[in-house]
Amino acid sequence: MLTKTNTVLTDGVKIADLIDVENREVSMRLLSDREVYELELERIFGRTWLLLAHETEIPKSGDFVVRDMGEDQVIVSRDRQNNVNVLLNICPHRGMRVCMTDNGNAPMHRCIYHGWAFRPDGSFIGAPIEREQMHGNIRSKEELGLKKARVQLYGGLVFATWNEDGPTLEEFFGESKFYFDMLLCRTDGGLEVLGPPQRVTMDANWKTAGEQSASDGFHTLTLHRSLMEIGQMGSSSIDDIYANAPGMYGVDISCEQGHSLRCIPAETTFSMVMGSDISKLSPEERLKILPPPGITQELLPQLQKHLSPDQMRLLALSPPQVGGMFPNVGVLFIYAPGRDGNFVGALGLHAFVPKGPDKFEYYTWLFAEKDTPDEVKRAMRVAGIYNIGTTGTIEQDDSDTWPHMSRNSRGMVGRQQTMKYQALTGENKPEGWPGGGYVYDGFTKDDTQWNWWQAYRKLMVD
Ligand code: FES
Numbered sequence: 487m488l489t490k491t492n493t494v495l496t497d498g499v500k501i502a503d504l505i506d507v508e509n510r511e512v513s514m515r516l517l518s519d520r521e522v523y524e525l526e527l528e529r530i531f532g533r534t535w536l537l538l539a540h541e542t543e544i545p546k547s548g549d550f551v552v553r554d555m556g557e558d559q560v561i562v563s564r565d566r567q568n569n570v571n572v573l574l575n576i577c578p579h580r581g582m583r584v585c586m587t588d589n590g591n592a593p594m595h596r597c598i599y600h601g602w603a604f605r606p607d608g609s610f611i612g613a614p615i616e617r618e619q620m621h622g623n624i625r626s627k628e629e630l631g632l633k634k635a636r637v638q639l640y641g642g643l644v645f646a647t648w649n650e651d652g653p654t655l656e657e658f659f660g661e662s663k664f665y666f667d668m669l670l671c672r673t674d675g676g677l678e679v680l681g682p683p684q685r686v687t688m689d690a691n692w693k694t695a696g697e698q699s700a701s702d703g704f705h706t707l708t709l710h711r712s713l714m715e716i717g718q719m720g721s722s723s724i725d726d727i728y729a730n731a732p733g734m735y736g737v738d739i740s741c742e743q744g745h746s747l748r749c750i751p752a753e754t755t756f757s758m759v760m761g762s763d764i765s766k767l768s769p770e771e772r773l774k775i776l777p778p779p780g781i782t783q784e785l786l787p788q789l790q791k792h793l794s795p796d797q798m799r800l801l802a803l804s805p806p807q808v809g810g811m812f813p814n815v816g817v818l819f820i821y822a823p824g825r826d827g828n829f830v831g832a833l834g835l836h837a838f839v840p841k842g843p844d845k846f847e848y849y850t851w852l853f854a855e856k857d858t859p860d861e862v863k864r865a866m867r868v869a870g871i872y873n874i875g876t877t878g879t880i881e882q883d884d885s886d887t888w889p890h891m892s893r894n895s896r897g898m899v900g901r902q903q904t905m906k907y908q909a910l911t912g913e914n915k916p917e918g919w920p921g922g923g924y925v926y927d928g929f930t931k932d933d934t935q936w937n938w939w940q941a942y943r944k945l946m947v948d
Pocket residue numbers: 577578579580581582597598599600601602
């Protein structure tokens with residue numbers, strides 16, 4: 487039996503021992519164990535900040551979307567004061583689901599069971615037949631609102647947590663915020679979603695995707711090899727693939743909270759998408775020729791306004807392109823060929839929302855700067871669908887692995903096997919590197935994924 491302070495599973499195995507720190511091995515049991523999963527709902531999903539939505543999904547007063555924090559369903563709603571609220575979708579009367587649809591606009595949410603009604607800020611309006619006072623006389627109306635989570639917005643992204651006393655969102659991001667800002671907080675109007683998120687249920691444990699999104703780059707060589715073979719990414723010459731696979735050499739960064747990003751030298755990107763040598767160009771000239779996807783020449787001055795000179799320089803020389811936010815968010819920012827062969831880019835975020843030890847819901851949001859022209863938004867949307875998520879030529883490869891790893895962890899022998907993180911680059915910051923966190927310059931290895939597991943272990947064991 488698990489208790490709050492005890493991290494020993496019913497068969498006597500300690501959770502801490504399932505992540506072997508000395509040998510850097512992780513037990514596959516963690517990918518399918520029901521008891522571990524129940525503990526994760528409390529210690530991971532009950533404690534960390536979770537990405538639920540972007541505020542442009544709910545632009546008007548009364549707009550709402552229904553999402554999940556772990557297995558707790560919540561209503562993300564905008565109230566009359568323009569605030570974003572995250573409300574537990576459970577009626578305080580007898581526990582019925584209050585909001586029965588996935589999204590919409592409603593001046594109030596009324597429970598279909600006995601009719602208790604709530605405002606978009608969660609406050610209790612009343613029960614039918616007011617004179618009969620059907621909410622009784624023990625609790626005041628103020629006590630009968632929907633349970634509210636703590637909410638913080640970042641770059642318009644809606645994060646929430648049940649952890650009232652935990653760190654702020656800024657503290658949670660730690661040193662990785664410097665890098666995330668470069669992708670998510672860089673123009674006056676900020677980002678907007680390019681339609682509702684794609685949602686697909688995967689037969690896999692959420693950690694297979696979470697850990698891979700901790701900047702696993704090594705798999706590019708083999709899992710994404712078809713992209714190189716058809717010439718969509720890097721060299722199309724088979725002989726060159728292993729020598730010139732795109733982005734294998736770069737700078738991986740992460741932090742003790744488990745977030746990570748891979749910064750890929752702009753030279754690689756330029757030669758990949760433009761076929762040109764930019765080694766002699768200044769950072770300003772580089773940004774002008776190949777600005778980040780969605781940033782037009784007109785929007786370039788806004789970058790300067792929102793980002794520091796150090797962030798600008800990094801964006802020009804070695805922009806962060808792929809990574810994740812602990813525990814269950816993937817980030818992808820790509821310079822990709824469009825269907826017509828012209829260069830276009832895409833910015834996407836994923837959430838891996840647990841639905842049991844062997845299922846998760848795979849969310850994909852696509853974004854563009856709000857102030858970029860409509861034709862750029864359209865092109866980015868198409869590029870996103872073409873490259874990202876289960877429809878995407880890049881990421882459909884990634885999702886191929888998750889169900890197999892999860893399936894393998896269910897066997898009597900399989901669950902005793904380990905995943906290995908023994909190839910490390912080791913901390914090594916290039917001279918003049920402007921950002922903080924743990925910095926790994928060189929061939930992409932296991933450092934950031936191992937940090938992800940250590941962040942997981944700390945939360946599960948503490
Ligand atoms: S359960 Fe909602 S009003 Fe009774």
